[in-house]
Amino acid sequence: xxxRWIVPAFALAALVAVPWLGDEVLIQFGxxxxxxxxxxQSWNILGGFTGYVSFGNSVFYGLGAYGTAxxxxxxxxxxxxxxxxxxxxxxxxxxxxxxPILRLRGPYFAIVTLGLSAAMSALIANLDIAGKNIGLIxxxxxxxxxxxxxxxxxxxxxxxxxAWIARSRFGMGLIAIREDEDAAATIGVDATRYKLxxxxxxxxxTALAGGIHAYWITFIDPAGSFDTTLDVRMVIxxxxxxxxxxxxxxxxxxxxxxxxxxxxxxxxxAAALFFAVVIxxxxxxxxxxxxxxxxxxxxxxxxxxxxxxxxxxx
Amino acid sequence: xxxxxxxxxxxxxxKRFQGLxxxxxxxxxxxxxxIMGLIGPNGAGKSTLVGIIGGALRADGGEVHxxxxxxxxxxxxxxxxxxxxxxxxxxxxxxGLTALDNVTLGALFGDGAGMRDRHKALxxxxxxxxxxxxxxHSDQRADSLGSPDRKRLEFAKVLAMRxxxxxxxxxxxxxxxxxxxxxxTLIQRIRDRGVTMLVIEHVVPAIRRLSDRLLVLNHGQLIAxxxxxxxxxxxxxxxxxxxxxxx
Amino acid sequence: MLLAQILVDGVLLGxxxxxxxxxxxxxxxxxxxxxxxxxxxxxxGGYLVYFLFAAGLDPLASLPLAMLAMFAFGYVIxxxxxxxxxxxxxxxxxxxxxxxxxxxxFLAQLLFSADYRTINPSYAGANFTxxxxxxxxxxxxxxxxxxxxxxxxxxxxxxxxxxxxxxxxAQNLDAARLYGVDxxxxxxxxxxxxxxxxxxxxxxxxxxxxxxxxxxxTLTAKSFVIxxxxxxxxxxxxxxxxxxxxxxxxITALYLGPTYTDVIGFGLLVLILVVRxxxxxxxx
Numbered sequence: 075x076x077x078r079w080i081v082p083a084f085a086l087a088a089l090v091a092v093p094w095l096g097d098e099v100l101i102q103f104g105x106x107x108x109x110x111x112x113x114x115q116s117w118n119i120l121g122g123f124t125g126y127v128s129f130g131n132s133v134f135y136g137l138g139a140y141g142t143a144x145x146x147x148x149x150x151x152x153x154x155x156x157x158x159x160x161x162x163x164x165x166x167x168x169x170x171x172x173x174p175i176l177r178l179r180g181p182y183f184a185i186v187t188l189g190l191s192a193a194m195s196a197l198i199a200n201l202d203i204a205g206k207n208i209g210l211i212x213x214x215x216x217x218x219x220x221x222x223x224x225x226x227x228x229x230x231x232x233x234x235x236x237a238w239i240a241r242s243r244f245g246m247g248l249i250a251i252r253e254d255e256d257a258a259a260t261i262g263v264d265a266t267r268y269k270l271x272x273x274x275x276x277x278x279x280t281a282l283a284g285g286i287h288a289y290w291i292t293f294i295d296p297a298g299s300f301d302t303t304l305d306v307r308m309v310i311x312x313x314x315x316x317x318x319x320x321x322x323x324x325x326x327x328x329x330x331x332x333x334x335x336x337x338x339x340x341x342x343x344a345a346a347l348f349f350a351v352v353i354x355x356x357x358x359x360x361x362x363x364x365x366x367x368x369x370x371x372x373x374x375x376x377x378x379x380x381x382x383x384x385x386x387x388x
Numbered sequence: 389x390x391x392x393x394x395x396x397x398x399x400x401x402x403k404r405f406q407g408l409x410x411x412x413x414x415x416x417x418x419x420x421x422x423i424m425g426l427i428g429p430n431g432a433g434k435s436t437l438v439g440i441i442g443g444a445l446r447a448d449g450g451e452v453h454x455x456x457x458x459x460x461x462x463x464x465x466x467x468x469x470x471x472x473x474x475x476x477x478x479x480x481x482x483x484g485l486t487a488l489d490n491v492t493l494g495a496l497f498g499d500g501a502g503m504r505d506r507h508k509a510l511x512x513x514x515x516x517x518x519x520x521x522x523x524x525h526s527d528q529r530a531d532s533l534g535s536p537d538r539k540r541l542e543f544a545k546v547l548a549m550r551x552x553x554x555x556x557x558x559x560x561x562x563x564x565x566x567x568x569x570x571x572x573t574l575i576q577r578i579r580d581r582g583v584t585m586l587v588i589e590h591v592v593p594a595i596r597r598l599s600d601r602l603l604v605l606n607h608g609q610l611i612a613x614x615x616x617x618x619x620x621x622x623x624x625x626x627x628x629x630x631x632x633x634x635x
Numbered sequence: 636m637l638l639a640q641i642l643v644d645g646v647l648l649g650x651x652x653x654x655x656x657x658x659x660x661x662x663x664x665x666x667x668x669x670x671x672x673x674x675x676x677x678x679x680g681g682y683l684v685y686f687l688f689a690a691g692l693d694p695l696a697s698l699p700l701a702m703l704a705m706f707a708f709g710y711v712i713x714x715x716x717x718x719x720x721x722x723x724x725x726x727x728x729x730x731x732x733x734x735x736x737x738x739x740x741f742l743a744q745l746l747f748s749a750d751y752r753t754i755n756p757s758y759a760g761a762n763f764t765x766x767x768x769x770x771x772x773x774x775x776x777x778x779x780x781x782x783x784x785x786x787x788x789x790x791x792x793x794x795x796x797x798x799x800x801x802x803x804x805a806q807n808l809d810a811a812r813l814y815g816v817d818x819x820x821x822x823x824x825x826x827x828x829x830x831x832x833x834x835x836x837x838x839x840x841x842x843x844x845x846x847x848x849x850x851x852x853t854l855t856a857k858s859f860v861i862x863x864x865x866x867x868x869x870x871x872x873x874x875x876x877x878x879x880x881x882x883x884x885x886i887t888a889l890y891l892g893p894t895y896t897d898v899i900g901f902g903l904l905v906l907i908l909v910v911r912x913x914x915x916x917x918x919x
Contacts, residue, residue, distance in 0.1 A: 126753055127726045174909040181725050182908055185859055189901025196898045243496050243504055250493050253482035260442065261549055262497035263467035313730060327906065343741065350737035357731040358719050384724040388819055 089226055093219040095269040101218045103335055105165040105290060108225035109283045111327035114315070115232040120272045121309065122317030123236075123245060125252030126176065127307045128273075130187030131280050133194045136299035138237045138281030139288035143210040146289070152384040156374065164281030165274050172273040176266070176383040179255070197301035209295030212288060221290045229324065232279045248272055251319070272350060300338055310353055316365030324347065325364060358383050393456055395420040395584050396441075397543045402449035403436055403608075409610045410436040415449070418586060420554070423579055425599030425616065426588045429629055432605040434588045435477060438557050441586070443475045454553065468498060473551030477558045480537040481530035481545070488526040491516055491544045498549020498574070508548045508550075516544040520574065536567055543574065547583075560594055568594055596620060605627065618633055639768050641885045647774040647883020651843065653874035654781035655836040655854055656861035657788060658829035664867030665825045666721060668728050671831055672736035673858055674851030678743060678833025681846040685752045689907075694754050696714040698780070698838050702831040708732065709830025714823045736851060738820050743848035754841035777839040781877075784835055785870040788828075792870070801825055853897065860900045864907055879903075 091259035093101050113135065121127050141160025145151040151159075175186050182369045198204045247268050250258035259265055307330075315326020330349075337345035359379040360367045370378040395416035401414040411433045428434055441447035441452060443464035449623040452460050453542070461465055482490050487609060491513035493560065499501070517523050525533060539559055546554060560568050572594050579585060589595040595616070602619045604612040606628040612619045615631045619625060670676075687697035706801050712735075720731050759773035779892040792798035803811040804821045812818060840846065840854075857880065865876030880900050887899040 121726075127729075168753075175905065178908055182863070184729065185669075185723070185863065186901075186905050188856065188859070189898065189905070193898045193901060196894050199894060241506070243506060245508075246489075246493055246496060246506075249485070250482055250497075253484055254480055256444065256464075257476070257480040257482065258493075258497075259464040260444075260468055260474060261494050261545065262465050262499075263493075264465050310730060313726065343744075347735060347739055347741045350734035350741070352734075353730050354734040354738075357723065357727045357734075361723060361727050383719060386721070386727075387719045388721045388822065 086226075086230065090174065090223065093222050094376040098218065101222050101295035103331075105218065105225050107328055107331040108222070109287055110304070110311065110331060111324050112229050112279055113223070113233050113304060114282040114311040114323035114327045115229065115236055116276040116283075117308045118236060118312050118317060118319075118323045119239065120249075120269075120276045121317070122312055122323070123239060123248040123252060124269060124272045126269060126272070127309070128276075129184055129302075129309065130186040130190030131276060131308060132301055132304040133190040134168065134196060134277040135284035135287075135301075135304060136191065136296075137164040137167060138284030138296050139299040140210075141281070142285035142288045143212050143294050144203060147205075149211045153285075153289055156289070160285040161278055161281040164277040164284075169270065172270045174270060176273065190360050191300040191302055191305065197241050198300070199296045200363050205295070207296060209293060209298075210250055212292045212294070215289070218290075221286065224286055224346040225283075228279065228282055233320065233324060235275065235279070237340045238321075240320055243301050244271070251342045252318075310349075312340040312363075313351075313361075314356055314363055316363030319363070322363050322365040323375070329364075338379055347350045358386075361386065391417075393417065394418055394453075395455060396586075397453040398437075398441070398450065399446050399453070400450035401437070401440060401452070403433075403440060403445065403447050411440070411447075414605070414608070414610055416603055416610065416613060418584060419600075421579070421582060421583055422600040423575070423585045423587055423598050425595040425602040425606060426586060426600065427592065427595055428592070430600075430603035433608040434605055435557060435604070436608075438474060438586075438588060440554050441555060442472060463499075468549065470556070471550070471552035473498065473546040473549045474552070475539075475542045475546055475557055475559055477561065479535075481533070481538055481541050483529070483531035485530055486527050487517060487522055487530055487533065488513055488545075490530050491548045492540055492546035494545040498546075498551065500531050512548055513544075516548045519547065519577075520544045536563065539563075539571070543578075547578065551583060554583050556585060556587045556589075558587055558588055558590060560591045572597060586590050592609035592620070619632045637889070639766070641825075641889050642772070642882060643768050645882035645885030646878050647770070648699045649844070649878035650778035650781040650874060651774075651836065651839055651877070652857055652861055652881050653662040653865070653877025654784060654832065654839070656858040656873050656877055657785060657867065657870055658832035658836070659855075659858040660865065660867045660870075660873050661749045661788070661827040661832070662826055662891070663783045665801055666717075666822050668717065668732065669720065669725065669767045669859070670734070670829070671729055671731075671855055672739055672851070674855030675736045675855070676705060676744070676833035677837040677854050678846065678848060678851045679739065680830075680837030681841040681850075682743065682747055682752070682837075683834060684838030685754050685841050685885060688754050688756070694756055694838055694842060695776070695780075698835055701834045701838050703833035704800055706827040706831040708827075710827035712830075713826035714819065716819035717826065718819065718822065719740045721843070732858070735791075736855070738862045740848050740851055747848060749847055749849070751845040751847055752841065753845050754788070754838070759842050766811060771843075777843055780835065780839060781869065782874060784832060788832070788870045797824070834893035863904060881907060 092104055113131065117128065117131055138160035141163045142156035143151065145156035145159045146153060175183060178186060199207045204210065239248065247258070247263045250263050251268060253267050255265055284299065288299070311326040311330050312323040314330060315324065316322025334345055334349065337348055359382050361382055367378065374381060396418040398518065401411050403411040414437065422541065426434055436445065440447045444463060447460065451458055453534045454470060454472065479557065482493065492509050495509040495512040499610065514526065517526050520543050521546060522537060522540050525537060533541060559611050560571055563571065568591055575598055587598060599616050601614060603610055604619060604625050611624045612622045612630060643861045649832060654659045655677055656674070659670055662668055662670050683695040683704055684694050687700060688694055714794050720728055762771040764770070793904045800811070800821055803814065804816055804818055808818055861873060861880055862880065865873035869895050880903070883899050883903055888896050
């Protein structure tokens, strides 16, 4: 059982070593990729395990960014305090909002989350302390290596949390909710509390990623922090990698980020197009993501793709 | 001679669905360790009653007592933890999970916060899968199981919860006579383990064999209660099922 | 009388919003697909009417043509593409139609450039005044057409054979099959109808506002909100829901400022869904 962790351990070691092995561009790409992987992994907790698809997690990302920025730029506090503040605000919002909106099922939950980020953005744009529409500037610290290792550490923490969830009673409860929420209640799962916990966990890690990102790029504004393209990306990456798995979101995030980076350097607008086509093909031929593809391919070969296509057509 | 305090008591339950009266003035008690049968023609309100006892539905009037305490206001998961388990008429396994995982979930959550150890829960799950005869299928996905196996899975899952009161909602529907027999045996073995049951059924011979007492529901009202033999000969009961006797 | 003016503006625009949502609600109710590319269909319809207008055709005349063209487009897309994922989980259909939206937007940008386009027939600029309230003719026409189309859809669904087949398929696919309904055809026709309605909305939108390749996203979001509030069953209640949103936006712009107009629709939606969960659960 322990040998399953050898490959990830090696990967982790390799990742840690990147700043000394790669150049500036790679490190910067690394930071972005690591942070989006954190977002994907956080989304995975609520979306992959619990089955509640959110298109609004970027609201927590933005809150994390603003919490950190306000603490550092307005109140002149340390980065760590800023992170704590950002995370606290995000988790508090999750608790507050989660209560009413988690009562909604399926498409209704997803749709309600769509507006969250835009709404928060509009609100923040009216606050003086947040710098209104102009935004805030954080103190400059030029240390990409630090940001890199910090992001990697956050991703490791998020992934370890998901690994724990996957093996715990809590996690099994989340999965039961995903499979059949009413039947889960019938056997004794406190769905309300579990869903709320999942949302708050997701908010926590997402906010921390937002805070790190804010300090790294030293400038934030409402449009950039409450970025709905992040929502789309974290969902796609998790779905591509494998929702409800431990490493799926991470692998999905790395692969898709890399592809996007390569394409964007070449033909940038077509990069978005390429992605769109990839998503559409993935939904038809590998709807359960890469992790399932691995096992499915081993047992069915190319027929795996055909079987998937047949399964969901009219 | 006074009866010991019942495990379960319903008092004056009433339920309406937009003008249609589903239940009215339904009162009965279930003694610990007994099997209470419940029969009635289609649309009599049996599933509504199960829904109210399990907590999925809220009664419009009346009270529900379990182990002496009122439980009307409790949500389904709390009732599950108190010891009320139910099966569904159309089985509801967790589709994407294996049979073993399904039953493990029952073991993990049915007993409240007490069961934290996943390994212990797995053991219990395997025991119950064995009890219902599904050991060979424990690693199969629940949605790939055939109908009789799904019913067994439903049994194993709810038994893993260690319920004190088990609500069985038409578990024999759609089974061949041989399968009905094996389910009857299963239910008797469960009763021998001390589980109290409310069994809702259409298959009258089976219910006659199983029940200690029998309730008959028609148009939302209890029209008879008592020993199976007596109840089944009651004129009102026969009329409810077959219509008026030709004079 | 600023308030009256605002209210009238809101109602007129709201009618058009309702028309936009009509197509999305129809597809959602029958195929159980939430089409995130719906706004792109509106956008494409708008471009069609624009180019026909540039070629000399009055928008009111080209509306039927654009609708026909988009009906065919929708039919083919459903039959050839969407059919493949019709039974997928909701998230997957959302992702898929999202991808489709990106593709269509990209193509539009490539073919039509990002320039702003407006459709200005001579009557669009005119307006008349009733009781101190100015009513722009263009908006009034858009509102009127929206109502007419909604009524036509209502009549189609209620009283025609096709409409009955569509409703049967929406309610119970297997039962409908038993009655001889060809689900593939019904799905494709329904989706085509949704696209046609979107096209009409797009053409009208081009008269009252501007068309760019990027208008799709906000219009999809708005249609969502309206479809849920109005319910997926009755075209007329969707128009009503559109009017509600139009009014809400107008009032919000007046009292809270324009930055909040995008948000008010969602705010309303959240409020309704949370306060009356029974209604939303019905469709889940």
